[in-house]
Structure formats: structure tokens, C-alpha cells
Amino acid sequence: MENEALTALFLGQLPGFRLDTVQVAETVVVIATSIQPTSGCPTCGTSSARVHSRYRRHLSDLPAGGTSVTLELAVRRFVCQEPLCRQHIFCERFVDGLTPSVRRSRRALAVIQHVSVILGGNAGAALLKRMQCRVSASTVLRAARLLPPVVRSVPEVIGVDDFAFRRGHVYGTVIVDLETRRPIELLSDRSASTLAAWLKQHPHIKIISRDRSLEYEKGICEGAPMAQQVLDRWHVLKNCREALERQLARDRTAILEICHDQVPLPSLPRTHSEQARRSERQQVRQQVFDRIHALSINGRSQRAISRKLYVSRGRVRAALTAKVQPPLGRQQSRSGILAPFLSYLQHRFSQGERNAGQLLREVRQQGFSGSRKRVAQWMQMRRTAPAKTTPGPYVAMGR
Numbered sequence: 001m002e003n004e005a006l007t008a009l010f011l012g013q014l015p016g017f018r019l020d021t022v023q024v025a026e027t028v029v030v031i032a033t034s035i036q037p038t039s040g041c042p043t044c045g046t047s048s049a050r051v052h053s054r055y056r057r058h059l060s061d062l063p064a065g066g067t068s069v070t071l072e073l074a075v076r077r078f079v080c081q082e083p084l085c086r087q088h089i090f091c092e093r094f095v096d097g098l099t100p101s102v103r104r105s106r107r108a109l110a111v112i113q114h115v116s117v118i119l120g121g122n123a124g125a126a127l128l129k130r131m132q133c134r135v136s137a138s139t140v141l142r143a144a145r146l147l148p149p150v151v152r153s154v155p156e157v158i159g160v161d162d163f164a165f166r167r168g169h170v171y172g173t174v175i176v177d178l179e180t181r182r183p184i185e186l187l188s189d190r191s192a193s194t195l196a197a198w199l200k201q202h203p204h205i206k207i208i209s210r211d212r213s214l215e216y217e218k219g220i221c222e223g224a225p226m227a228q229q230v231l232d233r234w235h236v237l238k239n240c241r242e243a244l245e246r247q248l249a250r251d252r253t254a255i256l257e258i259c260h261d262q263v264p265l266p267s268l269p270r271t272h273s274e275q276a277r278r279s280e281r282q283q284v285r286q287q288v289f290d291r292i293h294a295l296s297i298n299g300r301s302q303r304a305i306s307r308k309l310y311v312s313r314g315r316v317r318a319a320l321t322a323k324v325q326p327p328l329g330r331q332q333s334r335s336g337i338l339a340p341f342l343s344y345l346q347h348r349f350s351q352g353e354r355n356a357g358q359l360l361r362e363v364r365q366q367g368f369s370g371s372r373k374r375v376a377q378w379m380q381m382r383r384t385a386p387a388k389t390t391p392g393p394y395v396a397m398g399r
């Protein structure tokens with residue numbers, strides 16, 4: 001019974017052997033003898049029972065109880081009994097692929113392969129040494145190379161994006177299989193020609209997700225003209241957000257007027273790129289401001305400065321009037337001067353008053369010091385029908 005347990009423990013993976021003895025010293029040595037009656041010739045395949053000689057093979061196995069294990073196997077050489085076979089003598093063959101060159105049990109090899117794939121050569125060998133499995137770093141790497149190659153599915157949906165070999169200096173292109181979510185290729189640069197060349201070698205690709213790069217668009221049009229190009233989700237959201245922000249910025253005045261309570265809109269947090277663009281704009285404005293002043297000190301007229309720098313004369317005048325360049329900021333809300341009277345105007349509007357001139361007179365009595373135009377614009381934005389004072393031809397044009 002005890003012998004059966006030991007046989008299962010040490011030889012369960014090696015059918016065709018009888019356990020003779022187990023010697024436990026500094027290492028565990030398991031001595032076993034081959035008991036299969038015949039063996040097939042590796043050249044012609046003929047089974048032979050005619051033993052030529054006997055010898056011992058040594059196999060490293062997985063450690064047991066923190067002690068290394070060696071399998072000492074008594075095996076045979078056979079004589080091939082096929083007269084025409086060129087192989088006269090051959091080493092005994094076993095069903096589980098224990099070929100004569102193998103020096104390690106299959107399960108020990110599997111562990112080394114796992115370690116190799118995860119840790120690589122040096123780290124793998126160091127860990128295995130602690131596990132009483134002494135192998136060199138080269139052996140660990142060789143074990144990984146015995147693994148069968150991974151069969152890759154043919155990608156049809158891919159994503160293309162750039163990545164940095166060295167940030168800010170050297171960029172390449174990573175191609176990801178979007179179905180398996182695994183990178184499948186790294187290209188040396190992010191040019192259209194390199195991407196096109198790769199795509200031409202992969203004609204089965206149907207859908208390509210990319211960023212807003214014009215180079216990639218060109219490369220895809222050249223290399224895979226039939227593939228459908230889609231913008232990746234991140235850039236779709238970025239485009240939407242930027243469009244929405246532009247629109248909200250344009251309509252800011254109207255939005256503020258609609259909000260009767262006049263609570264200022266919270267400012268949105270800016271991204272790094274937006275902050276960088278803003279800082280760049282401020283620098284350019286400062287440079288123009290400095291040049292206007294420098295030219296003015298040299299005796300140039302405002303008209304001459306305007307022509308030389310391609311800026312409006314109004315801007316030259318404003319720059320010369322100001323002592324320092326004002327920082328970039330949100331433009332003063334144009335409803336500012338009208339703001340204290342908005343709730344009154346809204347109240348009169350809801351009563352049916354549509355005469356801007358009348359409203360102007362009323363708010364002037366309350367202290368409004370702005371122009372007639374401000375009140376007229378406010379009314380214009382709310383009109384759903386032409387004013388009574390609008391001349392007939394303009395009404396007809398508006399239809």
C-alpha cells in the first residue's frame with residue numbers, strides 16, 4: 001500500500017515503470033525500472049522485444065518537502081527487428097514523450113516554463129533555486145522556447161494610436177486587436193506610410209478606430225481603403241464637449257439673461273491643453289503689446305504700427321492708452337448695465353408690453369444709464385412677431 005502511494009506520487013506521470021526504492025538523503029532519489037515488454041523503433045515504427053543492453057537515465061523532478069528529487073530510471077536499448085531498417089539499435093521509447101534527450105520530468109518542465117514566462121531568465125532561475133530546483137537562467141529561457149506558439153486569431157477590428165518610445169521625442173504606433181483587447185503590433189513611427197504598409201499586409205481588417213490624426217487617416221485611406229474608419233470613443237466625447245463649450249460660450253449672455261436670479265455660471269475646470277493654449281495666446285498678445293509700444297517710442301504713427309503689425313488701429317490705440325497688457329479674461333457680460341432692470345423688464349414683457357422705446361423710458365426713470373440699443377436688443381431676442389413700428393417691406397423680407 002505504501003509502495004503504491006509512493007509510485008503514484010513519483011511515477012504517476014511515468015506509466016511503464018516499476019518503483020524499486022526511494023532513497024532519502026540530501027536529495028530524494030527515486031529508483032525505478034522500465035517494465036514495458038516492447039518498444040517501437042523511432043525510424044520504422046516496428047515494435048521490438050529484443051533487448052540489446054541496459055543503462056540508467058537521470059531525470060530531475062519537482063522537489064518534495066523542500067528537497068530536490070531525482071528519478072533514476074533503469075531503461076534499455078532495443079535491436080530493431082525490421083531487416084531493411086537503417087536503425088539497428090535504438091533507445092527505449094515511452095508513451096508520454098519521454099525522449100532520450102529529456103533530462104527533466106514533464107511536470108518539472110511545466111513549472112519552469114510558467115516561471116520563465118512570468119519572471120524571465122535571471123529572476124526565474126533565482127526563484128527556482130529557492131524552491132530547490134537548480135537551473136541556470138539560460139535553461140529557464142530555453143524552457144519558454146519549447147512552449148507551443150500562441151495561435152493568434154486574424155484581427156478584423158483594430159485600434160490605432162500613438163505611444164512614446166521617449167516622451168516628447170520619439171513616438172511609435174501601437175495597433176490593438178479590439179476584439180481580444182490585446183496589442184498586436186508596434187510600429188517604429190506614426191507616419192502614414194508605415195501604417196499603410198502594415199495595413200496592406202493585413203487585408204482582412206474591416207474596422208479601424210483612430211484618433212483625430214490626419215496622418216493616420218491618410219495611412220488608412222492608402223493602406224486599407226475599404227476599411228471603415230471610426231473615431232475612438234474618447235475623441236468623440238472630446239469633440240462633443242468642445243463643441244458644447246463653444247456654443248455655451250457664444251450664448252453666455254442669453255443664458256445669463258434667462259437666469260433671472262443672475263447667479264453667475266460656475267466656470268468649468270480647464271484641461272491642461274486648454275490652459276496651455278490660453279497661456280500661449282496670452283504670450284502672443286503680450287508680444288504684440290510690447291512691439292506696439294516699442295514702435296511708438298521709435299516715433300511711428302498709429303497708422304504705421306497698424307500696417308506693420310497687421311492689427312487694427314483700434315487695438316493699437318487701446319494698447320497705447322493702457323500701461324500694461326490686461327490679462328486674458330472672460331469678457332464683461334454685456335447684460336451688466338441692464339442687469340438691475342431685467343426682472344422689471346421681464347415683468348413688463350409678461351404684461352404684454354412690446355414697445356422697446358416705452359420700456360427704455362421706464363427703466364431710465366429707474367436709473368438706467370445705458371443706450372436705447374441695449375433695451376432694443378433685449379426686446380428683439382424675445383419677440384415672436386414683428387414690432388408694430390417695423391416698416392412693411394422688412395416684415396415681408398422676414399417671412
Ligand SMILES: [Zn+2]
Nearest residue numbers: 041044080085
Ligand atoms: Zn527500425
